[in-house]
Amino acid sequence: MNKKISFAGPSITDKEIEYVIDATKNGFYENYFFHTKKLEKRICDYLGVKYAIATHCCTMALHLAVIALDLGEEDEVIVTDFSWVATAHSVAYTGAKCVFVDIDPDSWCIDPKAIKAAITPKTKAIMLVHSFGHPAQMDEIMAIAKEYNLRVIEDAAPALGAKFKGKKTGTFGDVGCFSFQGAKLTVSGEGGIFVTDNEELFNKATLAASMGRTDSKAVFWSDSMGYQYTIANLTAALALAQVERVDELLAMKRKIFEWYYARLKDVPGIKIIKEKEGCESNYCYPSILLEDSISVDRDTVLQKLAENDIHCRPGFPQMSRFPMYEQRFENPVAKNVAERGISLASAANLDESDVDFVCQKLVEFIKG
Numbered sequence: 513m514n515k516k517i518s519f520a521g522p523s524i525t526d527k528e529i530e531y532v533i534d535a536t537k538n539g540f541y542e543n544y545f546f547h548t549k550k551l552e553k554r555i556c557d558y559l560g561v562k563y564a565i566a567t568h569c570c571t572m573a574l575h576l577a578v579i580a581l582d583l584g585e586e587d588e589v590i591v592t593d594f595s596w597v598a599t600a601h602s603v604a605y606t607g608a609k610c611v612f613v614d615i616d617p618d619s620w621c622i623d624p625k626a627i628k629a630a631i632t633p634k635t636k637a638i639m640l641v642h643s644f645g646h647p648a649q650m651d652e653i654m655a656i657a658k659e660y661n662l663r664v665i666e667d668a669a670p671a672l673g674a675k676f677k678g679k680k681t682g683t684f685g686d687v688g689c690f691s692f693q694g695a696k697l698t699v700s701g702e703g704g705i706f707v708t709d710n711e712e713l714f715n716k717a718t719l720a721a722s723m724g725r726t727d728s729k730a731v732f733w734s735d736s737m738g739y740q741y742t743i744a745n746l747t748a749a750l751a752l753a754q755v756e757r758v759d760e761l762l763a764m765k766r767k768i769f770e771w772y773y774a775r776l777k778d779v780p781g782i783k784i785i786k787e788k789e790g791c792e793s794n795y796c797y798p799s800i801l802l803e804d805s806i807s808v809d810r811d812t813v814l815q816k817l818a819e820n821d822i823h824c825r826p827g828f829p830q831m832s833r834f835p836m837y838e839q840r841f842e843n844p845v846a847k848n849v850a851e852r853g854i855s856l857a858s859a860a861n862l863d864e865s866d867v868d869f870v871c872q873k874l875v876e877f878i879k880g
Contacts, residue, residue: 517866519823520695520797521859523761528753535749547749548742552705554755555690559680561707563714565721566743566751570669570691570704574602574639576717576741577665577687577706581637583608588634590662592622593830593846595641599667600831603639611635612832614843619788620799620827620853621648623845628656630841637663642671642681644855645697645765645796646787650676650684657685665689669704670796672697672755673762677790682707687717692751697761697796700751703743761860762794768858769795771867779875781806797825797855801848808880810852816877822870827853 535547552564567573583589585607591600593612600610613626620643627638638657640648648666657664664685668674671681672690682688687710692703706721708714719726724738743751754761776782783801787793802810810826817824827849832839857870 515866516821517823517857517862517870518859519825519855519857521861522694522699522754523757523764523860525753525757527756528750531749531753532746535746539745539749544745547745547752551743551748551752551755554752555705555707558755558758559683559688559707561683561688562709563707563711565706565714565717566748567704567706567721567741568743568747569702570667570689570693571598571602572721572739572741573689573704573706574598574665574667575605575739576720577689577713578603578606578608579720580708580713580716581663581665581686583636583663586634587636588632589637589639590622590627590630590635591639591831592641592643593832593841593843594620594643594828594849595667595831596669596828597831597834598669599639599641600837604836608636609634610639610831610837611840612830612837612843613841614845615643615849616649617845618785619643619646619648619791620785620849621646622653624649624652624656626841626843627653631656631660631662635660635662637665638685639665639667640685641667641669642674644785644799645671645674645794646785647671647674647676647681647791647793649788650679650681654684669693670696671794673758674794675792683709686710687713692747692754697765697794698751698754698758700747700754703747703751764860765795765858768862768867769793769798771864772798772856772871775868775871776800776874781878795858798858799827799853799855802852802854802878806852806878808878810854813874813877814854817870817873820873822857822873824857824870825855827851827855
């Protein structure tokens, strides 16, 4: 029987176990925020930002960003049409309208040209994603934002450690948001973090994340509506241990990509999504596109891989086609990736022989 080759999965060492045991034994009541505060400081130090709020999940961090920027009804936010739906939902929660635009075919990140074409008098912000750890073209995006006075939210959920022209993702816009969900580079099962250099945005997000509580007139007094979005200390302990190993985990992911690239770069009909010039991807999910010369259906390939205990994932469907949203633009690149994109298995426990097996089977199946 073949070894099960998982799409994702963490590297867990004695450090993670030690931190979680400590949080279990000591991380309650007076010490409830001990690991949470250490996690927030560690992220701030790693990214070089001033403020961080650790949350139950990245969706909550994104929602806090939209709230802090006062985006709501009558406002339009330009959103990539290729992402996990939380990117869009976090905008829609406030009543703001998502305007979905196309992606760059070489990075699967939002296309700056498509952003500019979608701007209207109602446009107030850009919600971009550093897709699968590949940095978006932040110089062009920030230039557009400056020209049109737009706010920028970086959904950097899968992109901790990635860089654009030497600067870490999540630190260009008004707010950056990262995920510690179990398939990401650094994991805590679930978890996320909101980061910013803007004290006003931090204060607004802090209030929203803690039920609007101020204690201004009495203990437990709230002066505004809010949410219970702050991360549990026990979860933060696992995330902290992982973040302390981020460079090690990043090296693992890049090595897995190198194994895939060496085996697939010359295979006709397969386009490997590789970091663009000036970018350093964390290769959270090594991905490929089956080009038109491949006649075998993408989902058939995925099914055959699964029958061999190889778990890979399809590209995201276009969010603009979901019933709760509106499709203003066709976005043909996003459509093509949704239909022909594959993210390859890249769990932390994979070795070179596992990648070799995946590639052998992939090439076999695309030939039909």
